């Protein structure tokens with residue numbers, strides 16, 4: 040068994056163990072992948088301020104996200120098709136998150152259904168919804184989330200139309216995977232993955248097939264997805280969704296100060312500064328560079344969370360120091376899941392926690408709540424989208 044010291048080790052193992060089509064699905068951004076790359080590389084422009092001879096005993100990473108206690112302010116982001124990265128993937132990831140004490144967010148486009156994840160976990164999870172045209176389907180989704188005791192809705196606003204990812208087109212991505220000579224040849228080399236998939240009945244989009252009008256099988260599903268997203272969405276409609284749910288409500292996919300202000304005006308519980316991990320608008324700014332301005336504009340009115348590009352506990356610390364109240368990881372836990380199932384997600388969380396804790400100590404901080412601009416050296420123009428770094 041190779042030594043797993045950092046998230047990159049999990050990524051390498053994941054690449055070896057998972058069919059190419061699903062590895063590529065996670066490990067890509069839209070078009071030229073500029074935003075996907077800059078989401079991670081921009082973190083490196085932020086330097087940490089080393090402090091010495093300060094009491095660094097009794098450290099704590101414990102915090103809250105939307106009023107919920109968390110072992111560290113790092114939630115698992117909604118990731119579609121998680122159950123294709125590893126059999127029963129959503130259940131495994133949710134269990135790892137629950138044991139670790141961080142929130143798990145289930146995607147609308149998951150393989151395991153809301154009910155299935157609820158039946159195999161014991162703590163309320165969060166449920167992510169897309170803004171779909173089908174009113175009845177949306178209402179039923181909220182009802183199902185309520186019945187499953189979900190603690191919050193995460194409404195994703197940055198995917199009304201789909202950003203193109205070239206690799207998915209070339210690979211003919213689908214769930215379950217289309218059987219072509221190329222995909223069969225590749226899958227035959229992924230024995231553990233294949234055995235897992237043979238041993239589960241969860242191979243379709245569990246929240247959609249059998250629930251959306253006219254979607255009874257995987258073939259009708261692709262027609263539905265092409266039509267389902269609501270291109271006419273506006274803030275009134277967002278308000279309707281918030282009222283339809285009535286509980287804790289998080290808006291995901293904010294990258295602009297004006298949009299952040301509109302979201303804060305709605306009185307939601309949190310916003311997530313995010314560009315969907317560089318999978319939607321290629322050429323958009325990295326989340327970490329947009330974070331400070333958004334915190335400045337609305338941080339006193341709404342909890343500001345951020346994701347996109349986090350690959351280490353040091354990245355988490357940088358985001359918190361720039362004012363994020365919480366963070367999310369998407370790919371970092373997906374690598375762990377594809378590499379080692381539930382144990383891999385746990386390992387990803389342990390790695391990030393240890394890096395966060397040790398970095399806090401070396402920065403002379405004992406409590407995650409005390410992190411702030413004093414812990415960073417920020418290059419001039421970092422938070423100015425018109426400046427090149």
Ligand SMILES: Cc1cc2nc3c(=O)[nH]c(=O)nc-3n(C[C@H](O)[C@H](O)[C@H](O)COP(=O)(O)O)c2cc1C
Pocket residue numbers: 064065066078116117118119120146147148167195291313314315316317318346347348349367368369370371
């Ligand atoms: C493979 C994959 C699938 C995703 N599916 C969804 C989804 O179904 N809903 C959603 O709101 N965001 C989705 N996202 C975006 C994530 O929630 C999150 O914003 C992103 O992964 C953060 O960037 P990171 O992967 O660099 O951590 C997906 C991301 C990936 C990598």
